[in-house]
Amino acid sequence: MAIDELEDEELVRRALAAGRGADEACLDQLFARHRARVAGWCLRICGDREEAADLVQEVFLRVFERLASFRFESRFSTWLYLVTRSVAINRGIAERRRRGLSLDDEQVPEPAADETPVDERLAVEQRGSQLRTAIAETLDPTEARVLYLHYVDGLTLPGIDRLLGLTNKSGSKAYIVSAKRKLRRRFEGADR
Amino acid sequence: MNEIPRSPGKPRLSIDELDAALRAGDGCPATARLAAAAAGELAADELRALEAHAAGCAACAAELELARGFFEPAAASAELDELLARLPARPGAPAPSARILPMRSRPGARPARRVAWAAAASVLLAVALGVVALRDGSAPGLPDRPLDDVVRGGRIDWTTALGTLPAAPGRLAWGAVAGADRYRVEIFGVDALPIAAAEVERAEWTLAPGDRGRLETHVTYRVRVVALDPSGAELAASDVAELRIEPPR
Ligand SMILES: [Zn+2]
Numbered sequence: 001m002a003i004d005e006l007e008d009e010e011l012v013r014r015a016l017a018a019g020r021g022a023d024e025a026c027l028d029q030l031f032a033r034h035r036a037r038v039a040g041w042c043l044r045i046c047g048d049r050e051e052a053a054d055l056v057q058e059v060f061l062r063v064f065e066r067l068a069s070f071r072f073e074s075r076f077s078t079w080l081y082l083v084t085r086s087v088a089i090n091r092g093i094a095e096r097r098r099r100g101l102s103l104d105d106e107q108v109p110e111p112a113a114d115e116t117p118v119d120e121r122l123a124v125e126q127r128g129s130q131l132r133t134a135i136a137e138t139l140d141p142t143e144a145r146v147l148y149l150h151y152v153d154g155l156t157l158p159g160i161d162r163l164l165g166l167t168n169k170s171g172s173k174a175y176i177v178s179a180k181r182k183l184r185r186r187f188e189g190a191d192r
Numbered sequence: 193m194n195e196i197p198r199s200p201g202k203p204r205l206s207i208d209e210l211d212a213a214l215r216a217g218d219g220c221p222a223t224a225r226l227a228a229a230a231a232g233e234l235a236a237d238e239l240r241a242l243e244a245h246a247a248g249c250a251a252c253a254a255e256l257e258l259a260r261g262f263f264e265p266a267a268a269s270a271e272l273d274e275l276l277a278r279l280p281a282r283p284g285a286p287a288p289s290a291r292i293l294p295m296r297s298r299p300g301a302r303p304a305r306r307v308a309w310a311a312a313a314s315v316l317l318a319v320a321l322g323v324v325a326l327r328d329g330s331a332p333g334l335p336d337r338p339l340d341d342v343v344r345g346g347r348i349d350w351t352t353a354l355g356t357l358p359a360a361p362g363r364l365a366w367g368a369v370a371g372a373d374r375y376r377v378e379i380f381g382v383d384a385l386p387i388a389a390a391e392v393e394r395a396e397w398t399l400a401p402g403d404r405g406r407l408e409t410h411v412t413y414r415v416r417v418v419a420l421d422p423s424g425a426e427l428a429a430s431d432v433a434e435l436r437i438e439p440p441r
Pocket of ligand 1: 216217219220221245246249250251252253
Protein backbone atom coordinates (compact mmCIF):
# COMPACT_ATOMS: atom_id res chain seq x y z
CA MET A 1 0.00 0.00 0.00
CA ALA A 2 1.35 3.39 -0.96
CA ILE A 3 2.20 5.63 1.96
CA ASP A 4 -0.28 8.29 0.94
CA GLU A 5 -3.09 5.74 1.19
CA LEU A 6 -2.36 4.88 4.82
CA GLU A 7 -4.52 6.29 7.61
CA ASP A 8 -2.93 8.79 9.99
CA GLU A 9 -2.95 6.33 12.87
CA GLU A 10 -1.17 3.71 10.78
CA LEU A 11 1.48 6.27 9.88
CA VAL A 12 1.97 6.99 13.59
CA ARG A 13 2.23 3.26 14.31
CA ARG A 14 4.87 2.79 11.64
CA ALA A 15 6.82 5.84 12.75
CA LEU A 16 6.84 4.55 16.33
CA ALA A 17 7.74 1.02 15.31
CA ALA A 18 10.73 2.38 13.45
CA GLY A 19 11.94 3.71 16.81
CA ARG A 20 14.88 6.04 17.04
CA GLY A 21 15.49 5.94 13.34
CA ALA A 22 11.83 7.07 12.92
CA ASP A 23 10.27 6.34 9.61
CA GLU A 24 10.94 9.71 8.06
CA ALA A 25 8.52 9.14 5.20
CA CYS A 26 5.63 8.57 7.65
CA LEU A 27 6.41 11.77 9.52
CA ASP A 28 6.71 13.69 6.27
CA GLN A 29 3.33 12.38 5.23
CA LEU A 30 1.69 13.40 8.51
CA PHE A 31 3.19 16.87 8.22
CA ALA A 32 2.12 17.24 4.59
CA ARG A 33 -1.44 16.20 5.42
CA HIS A 34 -1.99 18.39 8.43
CA ARG A 35 0.16 21.47 8.06
CA ALA A 36 -2.51 23.50 6.25
CA ARG A 37 -5.08 22.76 8.94
CA VAL A 38 -2.72 23.69 11.76
CA ALA A 39 -1.50 26.76 9.87
CA GLY A 40 -5.04 27.91 9.07
CA TRP A 41 -6.09 27.69 12.69
CA CYS A 42 -2.94 29.39 14.00
CA LEU A 43 -3.32 32.17 11.46
CA ARG A 44 -6.92 32.68 12.45
CA ILE A 45 -6.26 32.98 16.13
CA CYS A 46 -3.02 34.96 16.04
CA GLY A 47 -3.49 36.96 12.87
CA ASP A 48 0.21 37.51 12.29
CA ARG A 49 1.78 35.42 9.54
CA GLU A 50 5.24 35.42 11.06
CA GLU A 51 3.95 34.40 14.46
CA ALA A 52 1.64 31.79 12.97
CA ALA A 53 4.52 30.21 11.04
CA ASP A 54 6.48 30.08 14.27
CA LEU A 55 3.57 28.46 16.08
CA VAL A 56 3.09 25.83 13.37
CA GLN A 57 6.71 24.82 13.68
CA GLU A 58 6.52 24.62 17.43
CA VAL A 59 3.39 22.50 17.20
CA PHE A 60 4.93 19.94 14.86
CA LEU A 61 8.14 19.94 16.81
CA ARG A 62 6.20 18.89 19.89
CA VAL A 63 3.99 16.48 18.00
CA PHE A 64 6.91 14.53 16.61
CA GLU A 65 8.80 14.61 19.88
CA ARG A 66 5.86 13.21 21.74
CA LEU A 67 4.36 10.92 19.18
CA ALA A 68 4.86 8.05 21.63
CA SER A 69 2.38 9.64 24.01
CA PHE A 70 -0.43 9.40 21.45
CA ARG A 71 -2.63 6.66 22.90
CA PHE A 72 -4.72 5.81 19.82
CA GLU A 73 -7.81 6.60 21.91
CA SER A 74 -8.91 9.26 19.48
CA ARG A 75 -8.09 10.05 15.92
CA PHE A 76 -4.64 11.45 15.37
CA SER A 77 -6.13 14.76 14.17
CA THR A 78 -8.00 15.21 17.47
CA TRP A 79 -4.80 14.73 19.44
CA LEU A 80 -3.05 17.09 17.03
CA TYR A 81 -5.66 19.73 17.83
CA LEU A 82 -5.06 19.31 21.58
CA VAL A 83 -1.34 19.81 21.11
CA THR A 84 -1.93 22.81 18.83
CA ARG A 85 -4.35 24.39 21.28
CA SER A 86 -1.98 23.85 24.16
CA VAL A 87 0.99 25.38 22.35
CA ALA A 88 -1.02 28.40 21.18
CA ILE A 89 -2.74 29.04 24.49
CA ASN A 90 0.41 28.71 26.52
CA ARG A 91 2.07 31.21 24.30
CA GLY A 92 -0.91 33.56 24.49
CA ILE A 93 -1.01 33.38 28.25
CA ALA A 94 2.74 33.87 28.55
CA GLU A 95 2.47 36.90 26.31
CA ARG A 96 -0.40 38.27 28.36
CA ARG A 97 1.64 37.83 31.53
CA ARG A 98 4.67 39.43 29.94
CA ARG A 99 2.66 42.50 29.09
CA GLY A 100 1.14 42.44 32.57
CA LEU A 101 -2.34 42.79 31.17
CA SER A 102 -4.94 43.36 33.82
CA LEU A 103 -8.59 44.17 33.88
CA ASP A 104 -7.96 47.88 34.21
CA ASP A 105 -4.67 47.79 32.37
CA GLU A 106 -3.21 48.31 35.79
CA GLN A 107 -1.44 45.74 37.94
CA VAL A 108 -3.61 43.82 40.33
CA PRO A 109 -1.64 42.22 43.15
CA GLU A 110 -2.10 38.48 43.30
CA PRO A 111 -3.28 37.14 46.64
CA ALA A 112 -0.74 34.85 48.28
CA ALA A 113 -2.99 31.85 48.76
CA ASP A 114 -1.18 30.18 51.63
CA GLU A 115 -0.80 33.27 53.77
CA THR A 116 -4.41 34.33 53.39
CA PRO A 117 -6.30 33.95 56.68
CA VAL A 118 -9.24 31.57 56.59
CA ASP A 119 -11.91 34.25 56.86
CA GLU A 120 -10.35 36.18 54.02
CA ARG A 121 -10.11 33.06 51.94
CA LEU A 122 -13.79 32.47 52.58
CA ALA A 123 -14.53 35.97 51.40
CA VAL A 124 -12.54 35.28 48.26
CA GLU A 125 -14.51 32.08 47.64
CA GLN A 126 -17.73 33.98 48.22
CA ARG A 127 -16.72 36.61 45.71
CA GLY A 128 -15.90 33.81 43.26
CA SER A 129 -19.33 32.27 43.49
CA GLN A 130 -21.01 35.69 43.32
CA LEU A 131 -19.00 36.43 40.21
CA ARG A 132 -19.96 33.12 38.61
CA THR A 133 -23.60 33.89 39.26
CA ALA A 134 -23.19 37.38 37.86
CA ILE A 135 -21.61 35.98 34.70
CA ALA A 136 -24.39 33.45 34.22
CA GLU A 137 -27.22 35.89 34.94
CA THR A 138 -26.14 39.16 33.41
CA LEU A 139 -23.98 38.38 30.41
CA ASP A 140 -25.28 37.27 27.06
CA PRO A 141 -23.68 34.13 25.61
CA THR A 142 -21.38 35.96 23.22
CA GLU A 143 -20.11 38.30 25.95
CA ALA A 144 -19.31 35.34 28.19
CA ARG A 145 -17.55 33.41 25.39
CA VAL A 146 -15.49 36.43 24.40
CA LEU A 147 -14.44 36.97 28.03
CA TYR A 148 -13.46 33.33 28.33
CA LEU A 149 -11.44 33.24 25.13
CA HIS A 150 -9.64 36.46 26.03
CA TYR A 151 -9.02 36.10 29.75
CA VAL A 152 -8.75 32.33 30.17
CA ASP A 153 -7.39 31.13 26.82
CA GLY A 154 -5.36 34.30 26.23
CA LEU A 155 -6.60 34.90 22.68
CA THR A 156 -6.17 38.36 21.22
CA LEU A 157 -9.25 40.39 20.35
CA PRO A 158 -8.69 40.21 16.56
CA GLY A 159 -8.21 36.45 16.93
CA ILE A 160 -11.55 36.18 18.72
CA ASP A 161 -13.21 38.29 16.01
CA ARG A 162 -11.99 35.89 13.35
CA LEU A 163 -12.78 32.75 15.33
CA LEU A 164 -16.33 33.78 16.18
CA GLY A 165 -16.91 35.63 12.92
CA LEU A 166 -17.83 38.85 14.75
CA THR A 167 -18.71 41.54 12.25
CA ASN A 168 -20.05 44.30 14.51
CA LYS A 169 -18.19 47.59 14.47
CA SER A 170 -15.62 47.05 17.20
CA GLY A 171 -15.93 43.27 17.32
CA SER A 172 -14.97 41.45 20.50
CA LYS A 173 -13.78 44.69 22.12
CA ALA A 174 -17.40 45.87 22.28
CA TYR A 175 -18.42 42.65 24.01
CA ILE A 176 -15.58 42.93 26.54
CA VAL A 177 -16.51 46.53 27.35
CA SER A 178 -20.19 45.78 27.79
CA ALA A 179 -19.49 42.61 29.79
CA LYS A 180 -17.12 44.39 32.17
CA ARG A 181 -19.56 47.24 32.62
CA LYS A 182 -22.34 44.81 33.50
CA LEU A 183 -20.17 42.80 35.89
CA ARG A 184 -18.83 45.87 37.65
CA ARG A 185 -22.24 47.38 38.08
CA ARG A 186 -23.58 44.19 39.53
CA PHE A 187 -20.59 42.68 41.26
CA GLU A 188 -18.59 45.55 42.64
CA GLY A 189 -21.75 47.34 43.59
CA ALA A 190 -23.21 44.29 45.34
CA ASP A 191 -20.17 43.34 47.35
CA ARG A 192 -20.10 44.63 50.94
CA MET B 193 -1.16 43.00 64.12
CA ASN B 194 0.16 43.63 60.69
CA GLU B 195 -3.00 43.75 58.65
CA ILE B 196 -2.54 44.16 54.95
CA PRO B 197 -3.88 47.62 54.24
CA ARG B 198 -7.05 47.42 52.16
CA SER B 199 -8.17 50.13 49.89
CA PRO B 200 -11.37 51.72 51.14
CA GLY B 201 -14.59 51.32 49.20
CA LYS B 202 -15.70 48.56 46.92
CA PRO B 203 -13.18 45.86 46.08
CA ARG B 204 -12.20 45.98 42.44
CA LEU B 205 -12.67 43.02 40.22
CA SER B 206 -9.31 41.44 39.43
CA ILE B 207 -8.31 39.59 36.31
CA ASP B 208 -7.54 36.46 38.31
CA GLU B 209 -10.98 36.48 39.90
CA LEU B 210 -12.56 36.84 36.50
CA ASP B 211 -10.34 34.10 35.08
CA ALA B 212 -11.24 31.71 37.89
CA ALA B 213 -14.97 32.44 37.62
CA LEU B 214 -15.02 31.93 33.87
CA ARG B 215 -13.26 28.58 33.97
CA ALA B 216 -14.85 25.21 33.38
CA GLY B 217 -16.37 23.72 36.53
CA ASP B 218 -16.51 20.21 37.96
CA GLY B 219 -19.46 19.24 35.77
CA CYS B 220 -17.73 20.27 32.56
CA PRO B 221 -16.46 17.73 30.05
CA ALA B 222 -12.68 17.49 29.60
CA THR B 223 -11.13 19.53 26.81
CA ALA B 224 -10.35 16.26 25.00
CA ARG B 225 -14.07 15.39 24.93
CA LEU B 226 -14.93 18.81 23.52
CA ALA B 227 -12.26 18.33 20.88
CA ALA B 228 -13.64 14.89 20.05
CA ALA B 229 -17.09 16.46 19.71
CA ALA B 230 -15.81 19.07 17.28
CA ALA B 231 -13.96 16.35 15.36
CA GLY B 232 -17.16 14.36 14.95
CA GLU B 233 -15.86 11.45 17.01
CA LEU B 234 -18.65 11.27 19.59
CA ALA B 235 -21.70 9.03 19.49
CA ALA B 236 -24.96 10.91 18.90
CA ASP B 237 -26.18 10.70 22.50
CA GLU B 238 -22.92 11.89 24.05
CA LEU B 239 -22.77 14.71 21.52
CA ARG B 240 -26.32 15.79 22.37
CA ALA B 241 -25.57 15.80 26.10
CA LEU B 242 -22.39 17.77 25.55
CA GLU B 243 -24.09 20.35 23.34
CA ALA B 244 -26.90 20.74 25.86
CA HIS B 245 -24.30 21.43 28.53
CA ALA B 246 -22.41 23.91 26.33
CA ALA B 247 -25.61 25.82 25.65
CA GLY B 248 -25.55 26.93 29.28
CA CYS B 249 -21.80 27.01 29.86
CA ALA B 250 -19.67 29.76 28.35
CA ALA B 251 -16.38 27.92 28.98
CA CYS B 252 -17.43 24.79 27.12
CA ALA B 253 -19.20 26.74 24.37
CA ALA B 254 -16.04 28.77 23.78
CA GLU B 255 -13.84 25.66 23.75
CA LEU B 256 -16.18 24.04 21.25
CA GLU B 257 -15.91 27.08 18.98
CA LEU B 258 -12.16 27.00 19.28
CA ALA B 259 -12.02 23.31 18.35
CA ARG B 260 -14.53 23.64 15.52
CA GLY B 261 -12.30 26.28 14.00
CA PHE B 262 -9.66 23.58 13.68
CA PHE B 263 -11.81 20.87 12.15
CA GLU B 264 -13.76 22.89 9.66
CA PRO B 265 -11.87 23.30 6.40
CA ALA B 266 -9.79 26.46 6.44
CA ALA B 267 -10.80 29.00 3.86
CA ALA B 268 -8.14 29.31 1.20
CA SER B 269 -6.39 32.65 1.31
CA ALA B 270 -3.32 34.25 -0.13
CA GLU B 271 -2.12 34.81 3.42
CA LEU B 272 -2.36 31.12 4.25
CA ASP B 273 -0.59 30.20 1.02
CA GLU B 274 2.24 32.53 1.89
CA LEU B 275 2.47 31.11 5.37
CA LEU B 276 2.65 27.56 4.00
CA ALA B 277 5.26 28.59 1.49
CA ARG B 278 7.54 29.89 4.20
CA LEU B 279 7.32 26.77 6.36
CA PRO B 280 10.41 24.61 6.11
CA ALA B 281 10.00 20.95 5.30
CA ARG B 282 8.74 19.15 8.37
CA PRO B 283 9.93 21.17 11.35
CA GLY B 284 10.63 19.26 14.49
CA ALA B 285 11.93 16.11 12.90
CA PRO B 286 13.85 14.41 15.70
CA ALA B 287 17.45 14.54 14.67
CA PRO B 288 19.50 11.54 15.82
CA SER B 289 21.19 13.76 18.40
CA ALA B 290 17.93 15.27 19.69
CA ARG B 291 18.02 13.24 22.89
CA ILE B 292 21.10 14.97 24.12
CA LEU B 293 20.18 18.50 23.22
CA PRO B 294 21.60 20.73 25.90
CA MET B 295 18.94 22.38 28.01
CA ARG B 296 20.57 25.72 27.57
CA SER B 297 19.86 27.51 24.36
CA ARG B 298 22.95 27.59 22.26
CA PRO B 299 24.26 30.80 20.78
CA GLY B 300 23.66 30.59 17.10
CA ALA B 301 22.35 32.15 13.97
CA ARG B 302 18.68 31.54 14.69
CA PRO B 303 16.42 34.45 15.50
CA ALA B 304 15.80 34.94 19.21
CA ARG B 305 12.24 33.67 19.16
CA ARG B 306 13.30 30.45 17.51
CA VAL B 307 15.99 29.93 20.07
CA ALA B 308 13.45 30.47 22.81
CA TRP B 309 11.13 27.79 21.58
CA ALA B 310 13.90 25.44 20.66
CA ALA B 311 15.19 25.73 24.20
CA ALA B 312 11.70 25.23 25.61
CA ALA B 313 11.25 22.19 23.43
CA SER B 314 14.50 20.66 24.58
CA VAL B 315 13.41 21.13 28.17
CA LEU B 316 10.12 19.46 27.34
CA LEU B 317 11.88 16.64 25.60
CA ALA B 318 13.99 16.07 28.67
CA VAL B 319 10.89 16.11 30.85
CA ALA B 320 9.14 13.70 28.54
CA LEU B 321 12.10 11.39 28.84
CA GLY B 322 11.97 11.77 32.60
CA VAL B 323 8.34 10.77 32.52
CA VAL B 324 9.10 7.72 30.46
CA ALA B 325 11.73 6.77 32.99
CA LEU B 326 9.18 7.08 35.79
CA ARG B 327 6.72 4.92 33.95
CA ASP B 328 9.32 2.26 33.33
CA GLY B 329 10.04 2.10 37.01
CA SER B 330 13.69 2.83 36.54
CA ALA B 331 15.42 5.70 38.26
CA PRO B 332 13.52 8.93 37.66
CA GLY B 333 15.58 11.71 36.25
CA LEU B 334 16.66 13.16 33.02
CA PRO B 335 18.84 10.71 31.19
CA ASP B 336 21.36 11.35 28.51
CA ARG B 337 22.13 14.92 29.40
CA PRO B 338 25.68 16.11 29.30
CA LEU B 339 25.90 16.75 33.01
CA ASP B 340 29.11 18.73 33.03
CA ASP B 341 27.76 20.97 30.30
CA VAL B 342 24.35 21.67 31.70
CA VAL B 343 23.55 20.59 35.21
CA ARG B 344 26.46 21.82 37.23
CA GLY B 345 25.01 21.21 40.64
CA GLY B 346 23.04 18.52 42.26
CA ARG B 347 19.42 17.89 42.76
CA ILE B 348 16.73 20.21 44.06
CA ASP B 349 14.47 18.74 46.71
CA TRP B 350 10.84 19.73 47.08
CA THR B 351 9.91 21.11 50.49
CA THR B 352 6.17 21.20 49.90
CA ALA B 353 4.20 17.99 49.72
CA LEU B 354 3.50 16.68 46.25
CA GLY B 355 1.93 13.42 45.17
CA THR B 356 -1.80 13.11 45.78
CA LEU B 357 -3.33 16.20 47.40
CA PRO B 358 -6.90 17.04 48.42
CA ALA B 359 -6.80 20.40 46.63
CA ALA B 360 -4.66 22.30 44.16
CA PRO B 361 -1.58 23.61 45.99
CA GLY B 362 -1.40 27.34 46.59
CA ARG B 363 2.35 27.32 46.71
CA LEU B 364 5.24 25.11 45.68
CA ALA B 365 8.56 25.37 47.49
CA TRP B 366 11.94 23.72 47.25
CA GLY B 367 15.38 23.84 48.76
CA ALA B 368 17.29 26.94 47.68
CA VAL B 369 20.34 26.42 45.49
CA ALA B 370 23.46 28.44 46.24
CA GLY B 371 24.31 30.80 43.43
CA ALA B 372 20.91 30.52 41.76
CA ASP B 373 19.77 33.70 40.05
CA ARG B 374 16.23 32.43 39.57
CA TYR B 375 14.20 29.25 39.29
CA ARG B 376 12.05 28.00 36.48
CA VAL B 377 9.19 25.86 37.69
CA GLU B 378 6.85 24.05 35.36
CA ILE B 379 3.76 21.89 35.59
CA PHE B 380 3.11 19.44 32.78
CA GLY B 381 -0.20 17.82 32.03
CA VAL B 382 -1.13 14.70 30.13
CA ASP B 383 1.15 13.99 27.22
CA ALA B 384 3.75 16.24 28.88
CA LEU B 385 2.09 19.39 27.59
CA PRO B 386 2.87 22.39 29.80
CA ILE B 387 -0.01 23.64 31.92
CA ALA B 388 1.67 26.40 33.89
CA ALA B 389 5.16 27.76 34.31
CA ALA B 390 6.92 30.61 36.05
CA GLU B 391 10.32 32.04 36.70
CA VAL B 392 10.73 33.15 40.28
CA GLU B 393 13.58 34.59 42.29
CA ARG B 394 12.86 32.91 45.61
CA ALA B 395 12.73 29.16 46.14
CA GLU B 396 8.95 29.12 46.07
CA TRP B 397 6.13 29.78 43.67
CA THR B 398 2.74 31.06 44.69
CA LEU B 399 0.35 29.85 42.06
CA ALA B 400 -2.04 32.43 40.66
CA PRO B 401 -5.70 31.40 40.90
CA GLY B 402 -5.59 31.02 37.13
CA ASP B 403 -2.80 28.45 37.38
CA ARG B 404 -4.53 26.60 40.18
CA GLY B 405 -7.72 26.62 38.15
CA ARG B 406 -5.96 24.89 35.31
CA LEU B 407 -5.28 21.86 37.49
CA GLU B 408 -8.11 19.41 37.06
CA THR B 409 -8.98 16.73 39.57
CA HIS B 410 -8.14 13.06 38.89
CA VAL B 411 -5.38 13.98 36.46
CA THR B 412 -1.71 13.19 37.12
CA TYR B 413 0.51 16.21 36.49
CA ARG B 414 4.27 16.35 36.60
CA VAL B 415 6.20 19.12 38.22
CA ARG B 416 9.79 20.13 37.85
CA VAL B 417 11.97 23.01 38.95
CA VAL B 418 15.37 24.03 37.67
CA ALA B 419 17.77 26.56 39.17
CA LEU B 420 19.29 28.97 36.67
CA ASP B 421 22.39 31.09 36.89
CA PRO B 422 22.37 34.70 35.67
CA SER B 423 23.14 33.57 32.12
CA GLY B 424 20.15 31.25 32.12
CA ALA B 425 22.23 28.09 32.30
CA GLU B 426 21.05 25.37 34.62
CA LEU B 427 22.66 24.92 38.01
CA ALA B 428 20.48 22.15 39.36
CA ALA B 429 17.20 20.41 38.72
CA SER B 430 14.59 18.56 40.72
CA ASP B 431 13.25 15.16 39.87
CA VAL B 432 10.05 15.14 37.90
CA ALA B 433 7.51 14.84 40.71
CA GLU B 434 3.93 13.72 40.29
CA LEU B 435 0.99 15.84 41.40
CA ARG B 436 -2.59 14.67 41.51
CA ILE B 437 -5.65 16.27 43.02
CA GLU B 438 -8.19 13.96 44.61
CA PRO B 439 -10.74 15.94 46.61
CA PRO B 440 -12.12 14.07 49.63
CA ARG B 441 -15.53 12.59 48.88
ZN1 LIG C 1 -18.95 23.50 30.90
